[in-house]
Amino acid sequence: MQNVWLHLDLDAFYASVEQLDNPEYRGRPVIVGQGKRGVVSACSYEARRFGVRSAMPVAQAEKLCPDGIFLPVRMQRYQEISRAIMLHLYDFTPELQQISVDEAFLNLSGTERLLGPVEASARRIKTQVRDQFGLCCSVGIAETKFLAKLASDYKKPDGLYRVLPGEEQPFVDTLELSDLFGVGKRTVQLLEGLGVHSPLQLRKFRPEELRGYFGPSTGEYLYQVARGIDPGIYSGGAEDRSISHETTFETDLRDSQALRSVLLELCQAVFFRVAKLELSGAVIFIKLRTNDFLTRSARHTLSRPVVSLDLFYHECLRLVEKAWDGSPLRLVGVGIGGLHSIGEDRQLDLFSDKSDKSARVDAAVAELHKRYGTEELVRARLVKPRRPSGG
Numbered sequence: 487m488q489n490v491w492l493h494l495d496l497d498a499f500y501a502s503v504e505q506l507d508n509p510e511y512r513g514r515p516v517i518v519g520q521g522k523r524g525v526v527s528a529c530s531y532e533a534r535r536f537g538v539r540s541a542m543p544v545a546q547a548e549k550l551c552p553d554g555i556f557l558p559v560r561m562q563r564y565q566e567i568s569r570a571i572m573l574h575l576y577d578f579t580p581e582l583q584q585i586s587v588d589e590a591f592l593n594l595s596g597t598e599r600l601l602g603p604v605e606a607s608a609r610r611i612k613t614q615v616r617d618q619f620g621l622c623c624s625v626g627i628a629e630t631k632f633l634a635k636l637a638s639d640y641k642k643p644d645g646l647y648r649v650l651p652g653e654e655q656p657f658v659d660t661l662e663l664s665d666l667f668g669v670g671k672r673t674v675q676l677l678e679g680l681g682v683h684s685p686l687q688l689r690k691f692r693p694e695e696l697r698g699y700f701g702p703s704t705g706e707y708l709y710q711v712a713r714g715i716d717p718g719i720y721s722g723g724a725e726d727r728s729i730s731h732e733t734t735f736e737t738d739l740r741d742s743q744a745l746r747s748v749l750l751e752l753c754q755a756v757f758f759r760v761a762k763l764e765l766s767g768a769v770i771f772i773k774l775r776t777n778d779f780l781t782r783s784a785r786h787t788l789s790r791p792v793v794s795l796d797l798f799y800h801e802c803l804r805l806v807e808k809a810w811d812g813s814p815l816r817l818v819g820v821g822i823g824g825l826h827s828i829g830e831d832r833q834l835d836l837f838s839d840k841s842d843k844s845a846r847v848d849a850a851v852a853e854l855h856k857r858y859g860t861e862e863l864v865r866a867r868l869v870k871p872r873r874p875s876g877g
């Protein structure tokens with residue numbers, strides 16, 4: 487059976503909710519962002535005409551659009567509307583994967599007999615979202631989630647586009663490199679440096695060449711997306727999406743101080759990987775395996791997503807202290823689950839360059855020095871042979 491995925495993306499979501507709740511803002515440039523020194527979280531299409539974009543400093547947006555309506559983020563309200571819409575979408579399929587507050591994948595495979603042609607379902611979804619919730623959305627349809635996501639972006643706002651089976655590569659060829667989800671600014675710059683300005687030119691590179699230039703994972707990613715192949719970012723259910731690291735010790739670990747160091751290092755690895763992928767999640771879990779091969783795991787769901795390494799580390803420590811009876815340990819693992827993309831209209835840059843990441847790591851290390859003193863950090867450095875084995 488042919489797979490049919492529909493990706494739904496609410497247009498300028500935060501700003502549209504503000505216009506919905508405040509009719510006097512309709513038709514006017516609305517910019518939602520936190521504080522004068524913050525960045526723009528979302529802006530209405532009227533504001534985009536002035537050159538305002540998401541993730542731009544609010545101060546810059548004020549210069550571009552001095553008469554704009556600047557509003558704080560009201561996340562609770564957005565989540566409330568989001569929940570109502572997502573619940574409604576279950577009328578179309580039991581298989582729905584929400585990936586952010588304003589985006590979801592719907593598996594419509596095999597629904598044609600019941601619901602009619604997929605395009606008709608898509609139009610019905612759009613009409614219902616507009617009539618019942620007063621909001622506009624764009625939808626994309628394709629055989630894979632990745633292409634459905636690109637397709638929803640294709641005719642935004644109020645878009646509807648289907649990539650027909652067999653049309654994947656021609657569709658990708660109509661896109662700019664920066665339209666390819668997951669290919670961020672820096673990757674585009676690096677590609678342009680290599681004389682690559684389009685997906686078509688990108689396809690001229692052999693996979694080993696791309697891996698050589700960009701490293702194994704980015705190289706492989708670029709090779710696939712240039713061909714319209716789904717790189718699998720959204721495979722698996724939304725609930726069970728998680729990122730974890732674990733490490734196995736050459737000699738059993740018995741000392742709680744050493745355990746704390748290992749935990750800290752694992753937490754850092756997980757936290758920065760989650761941050762780099764611009765994901766967030768509220769489920770924290772740990773895994774311990776003792777020298778008699780008994781595995782203990784524990785999880786805890788926070789009321790809010792994990793926003794700081796400090797919080798993550800302390801939650802893990804708490805779970806470990808509860809689960810560990812002091813038996814010598816063979817393995818320790820930590821992870822964050824329930825992951826989804828953060829922010830609206832912010833492009834996921836999977837490949838932000840090293841300096842960016844190391845700046846963040848440095849800031850975090852400085853913070854850790856303050857909090858834990860140098861000794862534990864040095865200790866974490868000394869456990870190098872027990873580096874996380876991945877996960």
Ligand SMILES: [Mg+2]
Binds near residue numbers: 496588
């Ligand atoms: Mg959106």
